[in-house]
Amino acid sequence: MTQDIVLIGVGEIGGILAKGFLRAGYTVHPVTRDTDMQQLAGQLPAPRLVVVSVGEKDLPGILGKIPDNWRTRLCLLQNELLPEDWNGIPDPTVISIWFEKKPGTDAKVIMPSPAFGAGAGLLKDALEGIGIPVNELHDEAELLFQLVVKNLYILTTNIAGLRTGGTVGELWSDHRDFAQRVADEVIALQQVLTGTNFDTKGLIKTLEQAFAGDPEHRCMGRSAPARLQRALEHAQRLGLDLPTLRDIAESSGAV
Numbered sequence: 001m002t003q004d005i006v007l008i009g010v011g012e013i014g015g016i017l018a019k020g021f022l023r024a025g026y027t028v029h030p031v032t033r034d035t036d037m038q039q040l041a042g043q044l045p046a047p048r049l050v051v052v053s054v055g056e057k058d059l060p061g062i063l064g065k066i067p068d069n070w071r072t073r074l075c076l077l078q079n080e081l082l083p084e085d086w087n088g089i090p091d092p093t094v095i096s097i098w099f100e101k102k103p104g105t106d107a108k109v110i111m112p113s114p115a116f117g118a119g120a121g122l123l124k125d126a127l128e129g130i131g132i133p134v135n136e137l138h139d140e141a142e143l144l145f146q147l148v149v150k151n152l153y154i155l156t157t158n159i160a161g162l163r164t165g166g167t168v169g170e171l172w173s174d175h176r177d178f179a180q181r182v183a184d185e186v187i188a189l190q191q192v193l194t195g196t197n198f199d200t201k202g203l204i205k206t207l208e209q210a211f212a213g214d215p216e217h218r219c220m221g222r223s224a225p226a227r228l229q230r231a232l233e234h235a236q237r238l239g240l241d242l243p244t245l246r247d248i249a250e251s252s253g254a255v
Helices: 012-023 037-043 054-063 067-075 118-128 142-165 168-174 177-192 200-213 222-238 243-252
Strands: 003-006 026-030 049-052 074-076 094-095 115-118 134-136
Touching: 003 012, 012 026, 012 118, 026 037, 037 054, 037 067, 049 054, 049 067, 067 074, 094 118, 115 118, 115 142, 115 243, 118 134, 142 168, 142 177, 142 200, 142 222, 142 243, 168 177, 168 200, 177 200, 177 222
Parallel strands: 003 026, 003 049, 049 074, 074 094, 115 134
Antiparallel strands: 094 115
């Protein structure tokens, strides 16, 4: 079996993945903005895995350019990822990244990163070889739950942080009622987006585990206003009223 890994996007997370794959004995072929993917796909017709490690805003454009012979070998890892985002891609491997990597620092693990699909075992071996734990999931229902947990974490902390600032630990300890209202509306949105009713207590429990994994993590990143705007656009399209999120947008001037 081929030992070739194609890595589309070599940012901070992509660099960590490359390190894991290389240490596990794979050959990594990076794809940058200047790479001709069709030409590379002719040279590598059947790589072991094609990891799409670009930001969520760039994902639709990249998926539209994936060579046909790579489409059954994709691995996705973006934030705010849901099954509708890979519509038309047959059975991708998906990993929900729960480690952080900033320039000049080592990877910081918040909690094990869940993975599902044909390449999940490969990801587990590669990442655990460099000290990053991976939890291999059993079915698509588990994957959907874990994707929603990650969305809940990102959207709750980013959107609530537009008002509170501070860390996730402070958000949950000092602004619990407010954070819970934001989380409830994020869960409502995720349920409508996926057409699935989730175990709300289970989602909140896993959210608390993520907070405990890195309580000093800052709530509000640069993408917070854009995440709030996307959430409200989804809600408007779906006819869902999210009064807390709308109030945050109006008071913060984020939208």
